[in-house]
Amino acid sequence: MFSHYIDLSWRSFKRTPLVSLLMVIAIGVGIGITMTSLSVYHMMSMDPIPEKSDKLHAVQLQIMDEESSWWTPDDLPYQLTYQDAENLQNADLPYKRTALMKSGFSVHLDSDKLQPFMAVSRLASRQAFEMFNLSFKHGAPWSAEQEESATPVAVISQSMSKKLFGTDNSVGKSFYLDDLNVQVTGVIADWQINIKYYDLNNGAFNEPEQIFLPFSLIKAYEIDTWGNTNGWKNEDLRNFTNKMQSEHVWLQFWIELNSEEDKKAFGDYLMNYMQEQKKLGRFERAKLEYGLKDVNEWITYFEVVNEDNKILVALSFMFLAVCLANILGLLLAKFLKRAPEVGVRRALGASKTQVFYQHIVEVAMLGLMGGLIGILVAQLGLWGIRHSYDYYSNLANMDLSMLFAAPVIAITACIVAGMYPAWLVCKTTPSTYLKSQ
Amino acid sequence: MFEIKPIFNALLRSKVGAVLLLIQIAITTAIVSNAAFIIKDRLDYLNQPTGYQEENIFKFNVMTFGTDVDLAQQAELDEASIRALPGVIDAVTINAIPLSGGGSSTSYRLKPVPEKAKSVNASYFTADEHALNTFGVELVEGRNFTESEVAHDLDNTQSANVVLATKALMDELFPNGDGLGQFIYSGTKPYKVIGIVGMMKGPWMKNEERKDRSVIIPYVRIEKFNKFLVRTEAGRRAEVMKQIESLIHKNYSKRVVQDLAGLDKKKADYVAEDRLMMRMLVILISVLVLVTALGIFGLTLFNINKRTKQIGTRRALGARKSAIISYFVVENSLICIAGLVLGVCGAVLLGQQLMANYSVPALSNWYVAITAVAVFVMSLLAVIGPARRAANIDPSIATRTI
Numbered sequence: 012m013f014s015h016y017i018d019l020s021w022r023s024f025k026r027t028p029l030v031s032l033l034m035v036i037a038i039g040v041g042i043g044i045t046m047t048s049l050s051v052y053h054m055m056s057m058d059p060i061p062e063k064s065d066k067l068h069a070v071q072l073q074i075m076d077e078e079s080s081w082w083t084p085d086d087l088p089y090q091l092t093y094q095d096a097e098n099l100q101n102a103d104l105p106y107k108r109t110a111l112m113k114s115g116f117s118v119h120l121d122s123d124k125l126q127p128f129m130a131v132s133r134l135a136s137r138q139a140f141e142m143f144n145l146s147f148k149h150g151a152p153w154s155a156e157q158e159e160s161a162t163p164v165a166v167i168s169q170s171m172s173k174k175l176f177g178t179d180n181s182v183g184k185s186f187y188l189d190d191l192n193v194q195v196t197g198v199i200a201d202w203q204i205n206i207k208y209y210d211l212n213n214g215a216f217n218e219p220e221q222i223f224l225p226f227s228l229i230k231a232y233e234i235d236t237w238g239n240t241n242g243w244k245n246e247d248l249r250n251f252t253n254k255m256q257s258e259h260v261w262l263q264f265w266i267e268l269n270s271e272e273d274k275k276a277f278g279d280y281l282m283n284y285m286q287e288q289k290k291l292g293r294f295e296r297a298k299l300e301y302g303l304k305d306v307n308e309w310i311t312y313f314e315v316v317n318e319d320n321k322i323l324v325a326l327s328f329m330f331l332a333v334c335l336a337n338i339l340g341l342l343l344a345k346f347l348k349r350a351p352e353v354g355v356r357r358a359l360g361a362s363k364t365q366v367f368y369q370h371i372v373e374v375a376m377l378g379l380m381g382g383l384i385g386i387l388v389a390q391l392g393l394w395g396i397r398h399s400y401d402y403y404s405n406l407a408n409m410d411l412s413m414l415f416a417a418p419v420i421a422i423t424a425c426i427v428a429g430m431y432p433a434w435l436v437c438k439t440t441p442s443t444y445l446k447s448q
Numbered sequence: 449m450f451e452i453k454p455i456f457n458a459l460l461r462s463k464v465g466a467v468l469l470l471i472q473i474a475i476t477t478a479i480v481s482n483a484a485f486i487i488k489d490r491l492d493y494l495n496q497p498t499g500y501q502e503e504n505i506f507k508f509n510v511m512t513f514g515t516d517v518d519l520a521q522q523a524e525l526d527e528a529s530i531r532a533l534p535g536v537i538d539a540v541t542i543n544a545i546p547l548s549g550g551g552s553s554t555s556y557r558l559k560p561v562p563e564k565a566k567s568v569n570a571s572y573f574t575a576d577e578h579a580l581n582t583f584g585v586e587l588v589e590g591r592n593f594t595e596s597e598v599a600h601d602l603d604n605t606q607s608a609n610v611v612l613a614t615k616a617l618m619d620e621l622f623p624n625g626d627g628l629g630q631f632i633y634s635g636t637k638p639y640k641v642i643g644i645v646g647m648m649k650g651p652w653m654k655n656e657e658r659k660d661r662s663v664i665i666p667y668v669r670i671e672k673f674n675k676f677l678v679r680t681e682a683g684r685r686a687e688v689m690k691q692i693e694s695l696i697h698k699n700y701s702k703r704v705v706q707d708l709a710g711l712d713k714k715k716a717d718y719v720a721e722d723r724l725m726m727r728m729l730v731i732l733i734s735v736l737v738l739v740t741a742l743g744i745f746g747l748t749l750f751n752i753n754k755r756t757k758q759i760g761t762r763r764a765l766g767a768r769k770s771a772i773i774s775y776f777v778v779e780n781s782l783i784c785i786a787g788l789v790l791g792v793c794g795a796v797l798l799g800q801q802l803m804a805n806y807s808v809p810a811l812s813n814w815y816v817a818i819t820a821v822a823v824f825v826m827s828l829l830a831v832i833g834p835a836r837r838a839a840n841i842d843p844s845i846a847t848r849t850i
Binding site: 030033037040041044047048115116117119127128129187189190242245247249250317318319321322323326327329330332333334336337339340341343344345347348392395396399400401402403431 | 468478704743751754806
């Protein structure tokens with residue numbers, strides 16, 4: 012029966028090609044515009060590491076005094092001071108954790124073989140790779156000893172390895188960052204994430220870094236940040252040592268806590284830590300506070316989904332509503348015109364349910380066609396976005412879930428719109444149309 | 449007049465189609481007026497004057513990895529050799545690029561910390577005495593600093609004592625306009641304001657508070673990574689930019705030249721997001737209006753098909769073509785006006801929602817009014833074609849059975 016209904020739908024489509032096409036285009040455009048803004052929204056707010064997002068936590072400490080305030084809703088600074096990052100990194104705790112910092116260097120091989128270029132890098136602890144589920148193609152993270160002794164070693168991405176050495180496996184080879192000779196201990200698969208959740212403060216949608224260095228190099232080689240440094244109190248920073256000892260915040264810190272107990276225990280540790288530091292004249296506020304936000308909380312907290320996008324999503328759904336009202340009107344007209352035909356079918360024994368079902372199949376088919384057109388329109392729209400805004404090049408894409416959502420939303424919307432006309436037409440009393448007119 | 453009553457009664461008998469049309473018109477009005485308003489808001493933002501000849505200025509970064517060179521001397525040499533290029537007006541090493549979205553800011557106060565005093569956040573540029581000429585901005589009061597006032601900080605001990613400030617910052621700190629020659633403080637450090645600069649935007653055009661408030665500090669500290677800003681004669685920027693990389697490498701080879709770009713390009717990158725939003729809204733409302741127009745068009749066509757017999761009868765009984773046309777036009781106008789009444793309320797509500805939840809300014813009623821008129825005109829245009837078709841129905845049709 013279903014295939015027969017499909018056949019009937021197709022015939023009906025061909026009977027009023029112009030109006031049918033109008034309907035399909037209306038749905039297609041409505042879905043296309045909606046999916047364009049929704050895809051960007053989805054990519055921005057998507058959980059970047061679903062298998063672990065509830066375990067990884069960003070650490071914040073209330074370092075400021077009573078007079079100073081931050082622009083966050085809970086008044087906590089986004090980043091940590093160097094002292095706190097180092098203390099937490101070196102504390103005797105059973106949790107995997109990493110301080111992070113964005114920096115950058117001239118990368119070269121001290122030869123003419125390769126044109127020197129500039130690359131951003133990430134300073135981290137050796138545990139970061141495991142925490143963020145980065146997979147090693149070759150080699151391994153640097154050792155605890157190397158981290159301890161601030162040995163100039165690096166883990167690089169596959170692409171970086173190819174660019175520098177023309178091969179995937181560059182373990183043991185060395186290259187230069189500025190004037191520092193660094194040896195590769197491991198090569199990871201390129202980090203594919205559409206949002207840099209581990210450092211939203213310094214370009215949330217930039218590409219992840221491709222060079223990772225031990226965090227201990229910061230102190231040993233006075234490596235400064237390429238991200239934001241925020242001061243809240245007046246300190247005269249004359250040199251890098253001043254900066255490391257200052258109350259300026261410029262580092263990120265992540266910790267992996269596998270249970271509520273862990274979270275509580277680490278929270279208690281932070282409270283104690285701040286109490287200890289208070290004795291040294293730091294953490295001047297009466298009320299000590301810390302923040303432990305998991306990945307999704309962190310993304311929400313940073314409001315990375317920008318306002319414009321939210322406005323666009325809201326407007327495009329309203330737009331879709333207009334398209335549906337449009338289709339509903341056209342369907343109504345189309346179906347009611349067909350009432351005499353339905354009357355004959357009812358007289359020949361078709362039940363109301365069957366008539367209703369047949370019409371629903373017809374609108375669902377329109378929905379499917381509209382959904383497919385919608386995908387094309389959305390691809391065009393996303394291409395336009397990528398084209399006009401480089402920064403969104405990773406975001407303006409449809410993943411599988413969105414590709415699947417397009418026809419689903421289209422068909423659902425059409426069925427909702429088609430319910431009323433289908434119901435109206437199946438109520439037709441056969442007798443009316445069997446009389447001659 | 450226009451036979452409104454019978455038309456209205458006829459409408460009541462086939463409500464659904466009319467109600468759907470009404471909803472479409474209402475939502476369309478609400479969206480279009482708000483979107484048009486946001487578009488205008490963004491256009492104003494994108495086209496605001498910056499104070500620079502963006503098309504004659506470019507920037508680039510230099511990263512030095514070689515260690516056998518004195519960075520400070522090298523920077524002076526680079527500046528001199530760029531200034532010597534034909535077509536270059538001036539060049540300077542600087543800590544931040546205007547309109548680029550990246551820079552430094554701090555608070556300036558009327559009294560040193562810890563005294564309580566008025567404090568204003570401003571972005572700061574640090575460069576030598578060539579900064580003003582490289583920016584190409586106007587000095588409205590006082591003087592530029594001289595070479596002797598520039599602190600060349602080689603060992604983290606030097607700092608500047610004088611400063612140039614923008615008029616916008618001075619107006620905020622010294623509302624009486626007597627700020628020239630006074631001191632402003634950053635923390636405990638005093639700076640004497642020796643010159644006031646006219647309109648120039650800082651690194652952040654978006655930040656209402658900070659965008660016009662900047663200071664230029666005569667301070668140079670050369671590190672491994674430096675930014676250069678260059679202003680050229682009109683129309684000669686491209687040829688100068690082509691020579692930069694080889695010139696820098698010729699002066700000293702162990703370094704990387706990076707992000708060589710015009711100021712207009714930096715600005716375009718910074719405002720790309722807003723330009724994108726504007727484009728998307730333009731597309732959205734164009735398509736929306738089209739879809740609504742098609743809806744009116746389609747529905748009227750169907751109505752005519754449904755009423756062919758009645759129209760034929762009316763024509764046979766002596767109705768003029770114009771009467772038939774006016775019937776459909778009036779019918780459509782009735783629906784449209786009802787939709788507009790709803791739509792205007794919807795637009796105001798939507799505007800309030802956007803203002804409450806997002807940083808969208810208050811919707812001006814002009815936009816709602818103009819949108820309403822435009823939607824009305826659009827609906828007339830959409831209905832006129834089908835209505836004329838209806839008027840051409842042959843009266844003989846009425847005498848046949850369908």
